Amino acid sequence: MASTKTFTREEVAKHNKPGDLWIVVDTRVYDISKFAALHPGGQYVLTTPNVAGKDATDVFYSLHRKEVLDKPMYKRLVIGAIANEQPTIQVNESSDALSKVPYGEPMGLTPGYHTPYYTENHRAFQRAARKFMMEEVYSEAMAREEDGKRISQSVVDKMAEVGWLHMRLGPGKHLKGVTLLGGVVKPEDFDYFHELIYHQEGVRIGARGFNDGQLSGMAIGLPPVLNFARPEVKERVAAECFSGKKYISLAITEAFAGSDVAGLQTTAVKSDDGKFWIINGTKKWITNGTFSDYFTTACRTKKGLTVILVPRVDGVETRPIKTAYSATAGTAYITFDNVKVPVEYTLGEEDKGLKVVLSNFNHERWMLAAHSAALHRTIVEECLKWANQRYVFGKPLHDQAVIRAKLAGMIARMEAGQAWLEQITHQMTKNYNEQSDKLAGSIGLLKMFVTRSARETAEEAQLVFGGRGLTKTGLGRLIEMYHRTSGFDAILGGVEDVLGDLGVRQALKKMPKSARL
Numbered sequence: 001m002a003s004t005k006t007f008t009r010e011e012v013a014k015h016n017k018p019g020d021l022w023i024v025v026d027t028r029v030y031d032i033s034k035f036a037a038l039h040p041g042g043q044y045v046l047t048t049p050n051v052a053g054k055d056a057t058d059v060f061y062s063l064h065r066k067e068v069l070d071k072p073m074y075k076r077l078v079i080g081a082i083a084n085e086q087p088t089i090q091v092n093e094s095s096d097a098l099s100k101v102p103y104g105e106p107m108g109l110t111p112g113y114h115t116p117y118y119t120e121n122h123r124a125f126q127r128a129a130r131k132f133m134m135e136e137v138y139s140e141a142m143a144r145e146e147d148g149k150r151i152s153q154s155v156v157d158k159m160a161e162v163g164w165l166h167m168r169l170g171p172g173k174h175l176k177g178v179t180l181l182g183g184v185v186k187p188e189d190f191d192y193f194h195e196l197i198y199h200q201e202g203v204r205i206g207a208r209g210f211n212d213g214q215l216s217g218m219a220i221g222l223p224p225v226l227n228f229a230r231p232e233v234k235e236r237v238a239a240e241c242f243s244g245k246k247y248i249s250l251a252i253t254e255a256f257a258g259s260d261v262a263g264l265q266t267t268a269v270k271s272d273d274g275k276f277w278i279i280n281g282t283k284k285w286i287t288n289g290t291f292s293d294y295f296t297t298a299c300r301t302k303k304g305l306t307v308i309l310v311p312r313v314d315g316v317e318t319r320p321i322k323t324a325y326s327a328t329a330g331t332a333y334i335t336f337d338n339v340k341v342p343v344e345y346t347l348g349e350e351d352k353g354l355k356v357v358l359s360n361f362n363h364e365r366w367m368l369a370a371h372s373a374a375l376h377r378t379i380v381e382e383c384l385k386w387a388n389q390r391y392v393f394g395k396p397l398h399d400q401a402v403i404r405a406k407l408a409g410m411i412a413r414m415e416a417g418q419a420w421l422e423q424i425t426h427q428m429t430k431n432y433n434e435q436s437d438k439l440a441g442s443i444g445l446l447k448m449f450v451t452r453s454a455r456e457t458a459e460e461a462q463l464v465f466g467g468r469g470l471t472k473t474g475l476g477r478l479i480e481m482y483h484r485t486s487g488f489d490a491i492l493g494g495v496e497d498v499l500g501d502l503g504v505r506q507a508l509k510k511m512p513k514s515a516r517l
């Protein structure tokens with residue numbers, strides 16, 4: 001329990017030398033007599049006259065993140081508080097609290113602003129999703145992002161319990177009968193704005209690799225099973241995956257072909273008795289592949305592509321690929337060596353797999369745009385906070401016009417992306433089935449815009465943070481992470497340029513013959 005002792009500032013000032021050293025940070029009194037020798041920033045800085053026995057709040061926050069003081073090993077240094085004063089920085093906020101930093105939340109979810117898209121239920125859902133992430137997932141995310149291990153089963157079990165895994169696939173029949181986050185939204189009322197909030201709450205904490213590690217393979221690997229598998233296979237595999245007992249990933253890309261699906265070389269040939277597929281080939285960059293039990297796999301067959309659900313059986317090998325983000329994502333290189341799979345595991349019609357593959361893309365790209373836009377907002381918030389708390393030449397960093405210009409660019413890009421995202425989401429709530437015709441091009445262009453502007457912001461944010469934006473720990477850790485990983489969204493689910501081109505080609509197809517200047 002935190003100490004309830006109180007001191008005056010005069011009392012604190014008496015403890016100002018090595019071996020008897022106190023400081024004040026945000027009205028709390030820290031006895032750092034023994035810690036000083038262990039301080040990662042060195043002992044000397046703590047014994048200087050402007051720190052020893054003094055209020056070190058400003059200097060502390062110009063050098064450390066708030067979360068340093070939340071660590072139990074440092075909480076123990078608190079011996080009391082300054083009498084009759086209240087902390088203003090380390091205040092106890094509820095885990096579902098909204099950010100008070102301007103632009104820290106999407107405008108439509110910020111108290112006091114109006115929105116045509118979000119209802120009271122969406123707001124309640126946002127708070128419940130945030131609470132779940134902060135209380136049940138946050139510490140796991142930080143630990144796994146760091147050590148690269150796969151997500152703990154205990155956390156997956158909690159996710160399964162509250163319908164978190166079901167919601168990864170968005171609205172649909174698969175939600176029927178599931179209590180979503182304690183019942184905050186009825187399954188039949190869960191719409192694409194709930195899903196948008198769900199995805200954005202999942203990534204705002206800033207652990208890009210972990211975000212994929214928390215079963216993003218399911219978001220893209222399971223829909224083809226739900227939509228195209230034989231009923232018996234569908235029911236069994238869906239139950240296993242939604243309960244978090246088994247994992248699935250989408251295995252399309254190869255070293256031979258990425259966005260160019262037609263160039264795939266993995267083959268599936270029927271056995272002589274026609275009962276099995278014999279699969280040979282490789283897959284590359286398969287998210288969650290290292291720990292998946294099922295692979296929704298695109299194969300070349302006699303007259304086209306066929307998508308086959310491949311269980312992890314003899315002949316399937318997965319190897320981790322080292323990428324720029326955390327190994328917790330489970331990115332894999334897969335080899336299929338004479339893998340025997342019953343023909344009942346075919347998804348959709350033989351040789352007509354392109355339809356199965358394409359049916360998935362729009363939702364995946366929209367989801368990636370949602371992720372990218374949410375992380376963009378986190379970075380804008382980091383930059384605003386830093387520009388406010390960092391002092392240079394005796395003034396806050398935001399006193400420099402060049403910094404304000406950078407912030408202006410970031411905010412504008414981020415809000416433009418979110419506004420477009422919400423507009424497309426609104427269309428999805430109206431006519432999802434018409435999506436591929438009406439929205440494929442727009443979703444491609446949206447993703448291109450959002451991911452490109454994310455990387456522009458990543459560069460700018462690094463300049464705002466200077467050297468700190470290059471280090472994996474400390475004040476700039478999120479900036480470093482974003483700079484290192486923002487390119488993922490530009491590539492996963494379709495490369496930025498290819499998607500931009502798709503958008504324009506789709507528009508050109510619809511040009512009226514009569515259109516003239």
Ligand code: HEM
Pocket residue numbers: 023025030032039040041042045046051056059060063064065068069074077473474475
């Ligand atoms: C309760 C008090 C303090 C604790 C628990 C603490 C803890 C830490 C920790 C964990 C680090 C490693 C970097 C990080 O994780 O952010 C660090 C770095 C540092 N600390 Fe402290 N610190 C305290 C007070 C102070 C104060 C009052 C100063 C004032 C000068 C200071 C100066 C530094 C410096 C210069 C670094 C290196 C920063 C860098 O690498 O950029 N610390 N401290």
